[in-house]
Amino acid sequence: MAALSSPLRVCRGILKELRAIHGPTYNRSLAYNYVMDQFRKNKVTAERYCRAQDEANHDSHTYLCLLASSRTHKALHDFYHVKGECSTAQAAGMVGLRLPTQPGGKGWEK
Amino acid sequence: MTAAMLKSLVRLQSHFGNILSPGQLCRRSQQFRSALNYSSATEERKRFYQDVSISQGEGGYEINLDQRKLKTPGGKLFTVPNEALAIAVATEWDAQKDTLKFYTMHLSTLCNTALDNPTQRNKEQMISAALKFLETDTVCYRVDEPHGLVELQKNEWDPVLHWMENRYNVTIGSSSSILGPEIPEATKETFRQHLNSYSFWSLTGLEYVITQLKSVVLSMGMIDRHLTVEQAVLLSRLEEEFQIQHWGNVEWAHDYDMYELRARTAAGALFVHLTSESFTVKRKLMQN
Numbered sequence: 001m002a003a004l005s006s007p008l009r010v011c012r013g014i015l016k017e018l019r020a021i022h023g024p025t026y027n028r029s030l031a032y033n034y035v036m037d038q039f040r041k042n043k044v045t046a047e048r049y050c051r052a053q054d055e056a057n058h059d060s061h062t063y064l065c066l067l068a069s070s071r072t073h074k075a076l077h078d079f080y081h082v083k084g085e086c087s088t089a090q091a092a093g094m095v096g097l098r099l100p101t102q103p104g105g106k107g108w109e110k
Numbered sequence: 111m112t113a114a115m116l117k118s119l120v121r122l123q124s125h126f127g128n129i130l131s132p133g134q135l136c137r138r139s140q141q142f143r144s145a146l147n148y149s150s151a152t153e154e155r156k157r158f159y160q161d162v163s164i165s166q167g168e169g170g171y172e173i174n175l176d177q178r179k180l181k182t183p184g185g186k187l188f189t190v191p192n193e194a195l196a197i198a199v200a201t202e203w204d205a206q207k208d209t210l211k212f213y214t215m216h217l218s219t220l221c222n223t224a225l226d227n228p229t230q231r232n233k234e235q236m237i238s239a240a241l242k243f244l245e246t247d248t249v250c251y252r253v254d255e256p257h258g259l260v261e262l263q264k265n266e267w268d269p270v271l272h273w274m275e276n277r278y279n280v281t282i283g284s285s286s287s288i289l290g291p292e293i294p295e296a297t298k299e300t301f302r303q304h305l306n307s308y309s310f311w312s313l314t315g316l317e318y319v320i321t322q323l324k325s326v327v328l329s330m331g332m333i334d335r336h337l338t339v340e341q342a343v344l345l346s347r348l349e350e351e352f353q354i355q356h357w358g359n360v361e362w363a364h365d366y367d368m369y370e371l372r373a374r375t376a377a378g379a380l381f382v383h384l385t386s387e388s389f390t391v392k393r394k395l396m397q398n
Contacts, residue, residue: 004338021205030164031201034194058335059383063198065339066376070205070214073369080362095362 010060011039017067035063155210162204164196171196175203184226191311195221195384216377224314236313237305240320241298244282245290248325248346252286259352266345273336274327278304282327301326308386315381322346322374332379339376343368 004010014035019026026032042056080094089099159175166172170189173180173196180188180203190196195217202215212219244250249267253259267284275282280297308316319329323346332342344351347368354364 018201021201029201029204030197034197055335055383058338059380062339062376062379062383065372066216066380069369069372069376070216073366073373074211074214076362076366076369080366 004057004061007039007043007057007060010057010064011035013064014060014067017064017071020071021067035060157206157208157210159203162200164193164200166193173200173203182222182225184222184228186225188221188225190221192384195381198380198384214373216374217381220315220318220377220381223318224311233306233310233313236310236317237302240305240313240317240326241301243320244293244298244301244326247282247291247327248323249327250282250284250291252284253349254286259349262348262352266348270327270331270337270345274330277334277336308382311385312382315378315385319375319378319382322371322378332375333382339372339379343372343375347371 015026015032018029018032018035022029022032038056039060042053083090086094092099159178161174161176163174164171165174167187167189169187170191171193172187172189182188190199199217199221202218205214249271252263252267271282271284274280278300280300281294282297283291283293285291305313305316316329316333319332320326323329323332323342325346328337328342328345331337332339337345350364359365
């Protein structure tokens with residue numbers, strides 16, 4: 001179907017995700033070494049259409065999708081589904097609404 | 111466990127008989143094996159390890175949490191056939207912050223399923239289940255109305271269906287009747303033979319993907335690298351996307367579901383690819 005985005009963008013994306021996981025020492029992690037190794041190995045090809053390179057490209061997209069969507073899903077979960085009971089004002093605030101106010105006070109209040 | 115505690119426990123054992131077997135007391139690694147209880151739903155497991163590393167053992171690559179070897183929920187030693195999968199699993203474990211969130215560790219879950227095989231199934235049963243799914247494949251099941259959705263299904267799903275029919279030289283077809291499409295026996299036989307070439311591990315992953323995407327066609331399209339994960343997920347959720355465009359998007363439901371589906375599908379696809387290729391270095395002969 002549509003052409004995949006360039007390997008460089010995918011590589012940068014994966015490194016960004018690894019940094020989010022490991023913090024500043026991400027370049028010493030197992031995944032970093034393996035990923036960089038794979039990208040270097042598959043870079044050079046003399047042929048116009050290389051099946052191994054296409055496969056590796058697709059796999060790198062898949063891994064980036066895995067890391068990025070896991071992180072986003074977890075963030076959404078933590079934001080929306082973790083708080084438990086919250087007040088009406090908080091619940092409204094979660095979706096960007098505010099509770100209505102009546103300046104003159106409600107009729108039955110003393 | 112301090113030496114004093116150990117001694118008092120040993121004394122208890124001789125007093126009360128064979129309540130505690132010696133094996134459970136002795137090695138530290140076994141104590142922590144029972145500590146990693148996957149099934150306790152009441153309390154959250156805290157991250158109890160600092161470093162995650164991999165090592166190569168007899169059965170394959172193993173995951174080490176500090177000094178302890180990871181085990182499956184069934185008690186087996188956790189081993190994977192290649193280094194790439196081991197590294198990906200290790201990264202999942204390393205990504206856990208204060209608490210262990212097993213629902214985010216899709217690759218580990220898939221490995222555990224393949225190793226333990228809790229439903230006791232063999233390759234034939236898995237292949238039959240997959241082929242049965244073809245009869246109610248999302249891509250083959252069309253609506254009659256609204257017109258916009260009918261057009262969308264035709265424009266988005268027909269190309270994938272045709273690609274699949276050409277690639278495997280079969281007839282699948284689509285239908286808008288409540289019974290679904292009539293899949294010819296020859297088609298099923300072709301797919302059966304193709305699926306038989308996958309290993310048990312790969313089939314575990316493939317079955318997972320089919321269950322997530324609710325479609326054999328989309329799963330095969332993605333596994334054959336014709337579709338990306340994002341494309342396959344979009345096509346699987348086509349009707350939902352159509353309704354979202356009409357009625358609006360609700361982040362805490364729609365996005366939540368979409369990202370979860372993407373993560374699971376990506377994990378499944380990666381699992382299939384990593385367990386079905388032979389990971390030897392592909393070198394091309396330089397012709398000078």
